[in-house]
Amino acid sequence: MSKIDLLNTSENSAESPAVTGLGPSRRFCVAPMMDWTTSHYRYLARLLSRNTLLYTEMVTTGALIHGDTERFLRHEEAEYPLALQLGGSDAKELAHCAALAEKFGFDEVNLNVGCPSDRVQNNMIGACLMGHPKKVAEGVQAMIEATDLPVTVKHRIGIDGRESWDDLCKFVETVAEAGCKTFIVHARIAILDGLSPKENREIPPLKYDWVYRLKQKYPHLEIIINGGIKTFDECHEHLRHTDGVMLGREAYHNPWLLAGVDPEFFGESAPVQTRHEALRAMFPFIESELARGVYLGHMTRHLLGLFHGQPGGRQFRRHISENAHKPGASLEVLEAALAKVREPEPATIAEA
Numbered sequence: 001m002s003k004i005d006l007l008n009t010s011e012n013s014a015e016s017p018a019v020t021g022l023g024p025s026r027r028f029c030v031a032p033m034m035d036w037t038t039s040h041y042r043y044l045a046r047l048l049s050r051n052t053l054l055y056t057e058m059v060t061t062g063a064l065i066h067g068d069t070e071r072f073l074r075h076e077e078a079e080y081p082l083a084l085q086l087g088g089s090d091a092k093e094l095a096h097c098a099a100l101a102e103k104f105g106f107d108e109v110n111l112n113v114g115c116p117s118d119r120v121q122n123n124m125i126g127a128c129l130m131g132h133p134k135k136v137a138e139g140v141q142a143m144i145e146a147t148d149l150p151v152t153v154k155h156r157i158g159i160d161g162r163e164s165w166d167d168l169c170k171f172v173e174t175v176a177e178a179g180c181k182t183f184i185v186h187a188r189i190a191i192l193d194g195l196s197p198k199e200n201r202e203i204p205p206l207k208y209d210w211v212y213r214l215k216q217k218y219p220h221l222e223i224i225i226n227g228g229i230k231t232f233d234e235c236h237e238h239l240r241h242t243d244g245v246m247l248g249r250e251a252y253h254n255p256w257l258l259a260g261v262d263p264e265f266f267g268e269s270a271p272v273q274t275r276h277e278a279l280r281a282m283f284p285f286i287e288s289e290l291a292r293g294v295y296l297g298h299m300t301r302h303l304l305g306l307f308h309g310q311p312g313g314r315q316f317r318r319h320i321s322e323n324a325h326k327p328g329a330s331l332e333v334l335e336a337a338l339a340k341v342r343e344p345e346p347a348t349i350a351e352a
């Protein structure tokens with residue numbers, strides 16, 4: 001009996017989607033996003049939710065092995081639970097980087113099999129690997145052997161030319177046989193020939209039912225759904241069929257949504273009551289980053305969405321955009337920006 005058959009035959013059924021013993025909870029996750037889910041964004045996200053699992057931007061194995069490893073893996077303990085996302089396909093390199101992830105304190109190491117950009121395709125990184133399930137399986141197996149961290153895979157439901165249900169099942173089964181138990185599935189195919197990465201996040205239609213079917217077919221795999229999810233109502237609906245939800249763009253553009261996650265999905269109180277409180281709680285970190293020579297604007301660009309949809313939110317953003325990049329810009333810029341948005345009554349936790 002293959003490992004995948006074993007996975008299919010235990011007493012657990014699709015009626016109980018929770019899969020345990022796989023490291024941090026992935027019930028609610030923020031997606032890895034290049035240039036967006038930086039340490040500065042993640043610090044804010046963590047102030048808003050203790051339980052949301054955060055992912056780094058993708059780091060390629062080449063960058064980690066040949067570049068400034070410390071800089072690429074830099075993060076704050078305050079960001080935990082935190083997953084490192086790797087881009088790569090060489091098993092030895094992936095193993096080396098998975099061991100680094102553990103050494104640097106990450107809670108999970110994730111392999112990117114979803115990114116469609118040309119640059120990564122040329123290096124056999126990202127979504128093109130969906131056409132090479134065995135290669136992914138070898139990489140995953142090597143990673144599992146190199147670390148005790150959970151090793152997870154984030155992928156699409158297909159790529160052009162390999163977009164059938166059978167192709168998807170073959171991919172998942174092959175990678176699961178190598179020992180991967182958690183699959184984060186962006187519920188659309190990637191079209192590698194002709195669409196930009198941005199178009200590839202918008203044009204191929206979302207097929208949530210395929211992700212639900214994966215969970216039904218492989219109930220012992222942890223299946224996290226991703227793509228186009230915006231509201232808590234949508235999350236609850238997806239959670240009826242899958243083990244977790246991953247939000248990308250909405251969590252970035254409207255980070256206050258995260259303040260509702262702990263009460264809504266974890267039965268805990270929210271860590272902060274107001275947006276003002278959240279931003280002020282970030283000041284000591286911003287101060288220490290400024291002291292390290294980081295420009296204020298480099299950090300604040302990830303905070304601009306905090307007052308999204310609020311009275312004064314536009315003035316808040318404008319003040320920061322016009323001032324944070326100036327030489328010597330300090331926390332005073334943020335104080336002045338905060339003065340432009342009315343402090344609401346406590347207990348106005350985000351409506352998602």
Ligand SMILES: Cc1cc2nc3c(=O)[nH]c(=O)nc-3n(C[C@H](O)[C@H](O)[C@H](O)COP(=O)(O)O)c2cc1C
Nearest residue numbers: 031032033034057058112186227228229247248249
């Ligand atoms: C700016 C940006 C950068 C992204 N970078 C990555 C990345 O590094 N790794 C990855 O797996 N996906 C990346 N993605 C895709 C997201 O993780 C996610 O799969 C996609 O945005 C769909 O989810 P959403 O509709 O909730 O945004 C990126 C998306 C955006 C918008």
